[in-house]
Amino acid sequence: MSSSVTVKNKLEVETEKLNHDNPLLEFQAVLKEAINALNYPEVVFDHLKGTMRFLEVTIPVRMDDNSTRIFYGYRAQHNDAKGPTKGGIRFHPDVTPEEVKALAGWMSMKCSITGLPYGGAKGGIVCDPRHMSLRELEALSRGYVRAISQIVGPTKDIPAPDVYTNAQIMAWMLDEYDQLREFDSPGFITGKPITLGGSLGRETATSKGLYYVIELMSELKKFLIKDMKVVIQGFGNVGGYLALFLHQAGAKVVGISDAIGAIYDENGLDIPYLLERRDSFGIVTNLFKDTISNQELLEKECDVLVPAAIGGQITIRNADRLKCKIVVEAANGPTTKEAAKVLEDKGILVVPDILANSGGVIVSYFEWCQNNQGYYWSEKEVDQRLKEKMTSSFEKVVETSRKYNVSMKVAAYIVGIEGLVEASRLRGRITF
Numbered sequence: 340m341s342s343s344v345t346v347k348n349k350l351e352v353e354t355e356k357l358n359h360d361n362p363l364l365e366f367q368a369v370l371k372e373a374i375n376a377l378n379y380p381e382v383v384f385d386h387l388k389g390t391m392r393f394l395e396v397t398i399p400v401r402m403d404d405n406s407t408r409i410f411y412g413y414r415a416q417h418n419d420a421k422g423p424t425k426g427g428i429r430f431h432p433d434v435t436p437e438e439v440k441a442l443a444g445w446m447s448m449k450c451s452i453t454g455l456p457y458g459g460a461k462g463g464i465v466c467d468p469r470h471m472s473l474r475e476l477e478a479l480s481r482g483y484v485r486a487i488s489q490i491v492g493p494t495k496d497i498p499a500p501d502v503y504t505n506a507q508i509m510a511w512m513l514d515e516y517d518q519l520r521e522f523d524s525p526g527f528i529t530g531k532p533i534t535l536g537g538s539l540g541r542e543t544a545t546s547k548g549l550y551y552v553i554e555l556m557s558e559l560k561k562f563l564i565k566d567m568k569v570v571i572q573g574f575g576n577v578g579g580y581l582a583l584f585l586h587q588a589g590a591k592v593v594g595i596s597d598a599i600g601a602i603y604d605e606n607g608l609d610i611p612y613l614l615e616r617r618d619s620f621g622i623v624t625n626l627f628k629d630t631i632s633n634q635e636l637l638e639k640e641c642d643v644l645v646p647a648a649i650g651g652q653i654t655i656r657n658a659d660r661l662k663c664k665i666v667v668e669a670a671n672g673p674t675t676k677e678a679a680k681v682l683e684d685k686g687i688l689v690v691p692d693i694l695a696n697s698g699g700v701i702v703s704y705f706e707w708c709q710n711n712q713g714y715y716w717s718e719k720e721v722d723q724r725l726k727e728k729m730t731s732s733f734e735k736v737v738e739t740s741r742k743y744n745v746s747m748k749v750a751a752y753i754v755g756i757e758g759l760v761e762a763s764r765l766r767g768r769i770t771f
Contacts, residue, residue, distance in 0.1 A: 362441035362650055363389075368676050370444070373752035376743050380771045383760055387447075390440050392416040396486035398464070400478045410466055410479060414487045416496055417443035417459040420762035423494050424460035425450060425700060427501030427530075428483070430476075430508075434463035438650075445671055446700065448693040448755030453732045455704045458759075460496050462487070468503045469620055480508050481515040488519050493526035493710075499703050500530040502649075503620070505576075506542070510535055526710035529703035538706035540721035546580030547722060548698015549669050551729040552690055553585070553643060556665060559737070560688075562642075565589030568605075570641040570663070572596045572633060573648035575621030577669050577696070579614055581645065586610040594636050596648070600624040601636035638662065646673035653678045661687060668692035683746055691748040693755065694736050701728045 367388050374384050398410045413436055416424040426446040439461045446459025464483055468476055490496060500509055509531045516527045525536030533539065540547070557564050567590040571578045574597045582592045591607035597617070602608065602624055617623035624630050637644065637652065640662040646652045647669035653661070658674075658681035666682060667690045668674060674682070679689050702725055709715045716724075732754075740750035763769045 361437045362672050363437040363444070365672055365676060366441040366444045369748060369752055370756070372676075373745075373749050373756055376745055376749060377753060377756065379756070379760065382769055382771055383756070386763060386769050387418065387444070387756065387759060390415045390417050390443055391419065392490065393436070393440065394487060394490060395436065396483070398479060398482035398486055400475060400482060402475055403472050410464055410482075412462070412464040412483050412486060413439045414462040414490065414496070415439045415443035415460060416490070417447045418759055418763075419458040420759060420766055420768060421451065421458050422456035423458070423492075424496040425455070425457040425499070425703065426460035426462065426496075427499045427699075428462035428464070428504055428508075428512075429501035430464050430466050430468045430479075430503040432465060432467045433649075434465045439463045442671055445693050447759060448752060449697040449700050451755040451758035452694060452736065452751055453697050453701055453728050454758075455700065457497075457700075457704065460498075461501075462498060463501075476508065477511050480511040484512045484515040485519065488516065491516075491527070492520075493524055493707070497526070497703070497707060498528050499699070506530055506532045506537065509537075526707050529706040531706070536706075536710050538702060538709055538721060539716065539718035540725070541702050541706055542576070543580045544702035544721075544725060545577045545669070545696050545699035546584060547725060548701065548729050549577070549581050549645070549647075549667060549695055550584040550588075551698070551726050552695045552733060553667060555730065555733045556643075556667070556688075556690060560665070567591065567643055568593045568607075568641045569643045569645065570594035570603075570636060570639055571645045571647055571669075572601070572636060572652060572673075573621070573646070573670065574613070574617060574623060575647075578645070578647035579617065579621060581647065581669065582610045583614060593641060594639050595623075596633045596636050597622045597624050598648075600630035601633055602627050602630055603636060603639050605640075643667060645669050649673070651675060653682070655681060658682055659685070661685075663687060665690065667695050669696050671696070679746065679748055689746065689748055691736075691751045694732060694747070694751045697732065698725055698729060701725055 394414045396412045442461035443459045450457040513528050531537035569592050574595045594603040638660045643665045644663035645667045650672035653674040655677040658678035665688045736751045740747050
């Protein structure tokens with residue numbers, strides 16, 4: 340008996356490591372489970388498991404020391420049955436083609452779940468912006484747009500910010516696209532500065548959406564936000580603003596982390612103080628002597644754990660040591676499929692990334708609508724519309740979870756797949 344369990348555990352660990360190294364396999368594994376729950380034929384999996392288009396480019400940049408460095412960039416477009424593709428661009432040293440393809444698939448799910456007229460896309464450049472000057476970053480941003488310009492546009496594929504990119508980088512990319520096309524096209528990209536057609540509420544959109552999900556979870560589980568103890572892994576744009584919203588609502592944020600380390604105080608952290616002192620990359624723990632590791636933070640006791648950093652943080656190796664009641668996935672793919680099963684067995688609820696962190700793409704859609712209309716909304720109106728979208732999406736996933744007796748993660752995929760399949764069938768791209 341124990342021998343068979345050991346063999347099973349070893350196989351799970353090996354499978355998880357393979358999927359962690361290749362997030363596209365992680366996406367496909369849950370996709371397959373959801374398609375099976377729907378009793379859809381194999382053609383649906385074949386249709387959705389990969390990208391419809393993938394572009395790899397090289398971008399030469401003259402560096403400040405007058406040397407030329409070649410950067411590698413990618414753009415993946417998963418599915419455009421529901422409309423133009425949509426997805427962010429990340430600048431990170433660990434970007435891979437498989438990661439970008441998986442992220443594009445997850446974006447398709449998010450857009451379908453939230454009822455947006457988009458398919459999913461994603462872009463990335465292998466670089467470390469923390470060690471680049473503003474001039475070098477501008478040259479890289481413009482070079483990337485020139486390299487992908489033939490497959491993007493306001494009715495083709497609309498980029499946005501992601502890891503280590505921001506409104507300034509979007510402004511450079513917009514300007515380069517406008518110069519290439521020789522006309523003003525604010526709808527080409529979202530997450531722009533307000534003065535260039537950006538939307539009020541966009542900077543905080545992902546965090547505000549996460550906050551609304553936590554509110555909805557508190558109503559579902561019948562406990563108050565002011566009674567919560569929350570741990571947030573990641574203190575950049577998403578984790579930082581979420582920490583502030585929860586702190587303002589009376590919750591105790593007892594732990595936060597950044598790329599260097601983590602800090603924890605069971606009595607609650609002074610979030611406004613920390614936000615004032617973090618740098619532009621969300622680093623603040625370097626100011627403290629008594630720090631712990633990111634992994635140690637995940638295992639601290641709390642009510643709600645929010646992984647808001649990078650993927651693959653909660654695995655089969657540490658899932659059984661988590662001491663939270665709910666995991667709200669702010670990052671993309673932070674919990675592996677095998678780890679999610681362990682958490683489910685422990686009674687820990689996982690609110691999946693493709694639902695929880697969809698606030699960013701929702702308000703990006705609002706920005707695109709405003710650009711197309713030439714009429715701009717107040718922040719109050721943006722937040723109200725965001726809350727409506729998050730609430731209806733949350734309710735759909737919860738209802739689907741109960742209907743099919745599956746986890747919220749699989750239920751979210753089911754909702755996303757149904758929308759994509761309906762659009763693909765109506766277009767005649769798949770039949771069954």
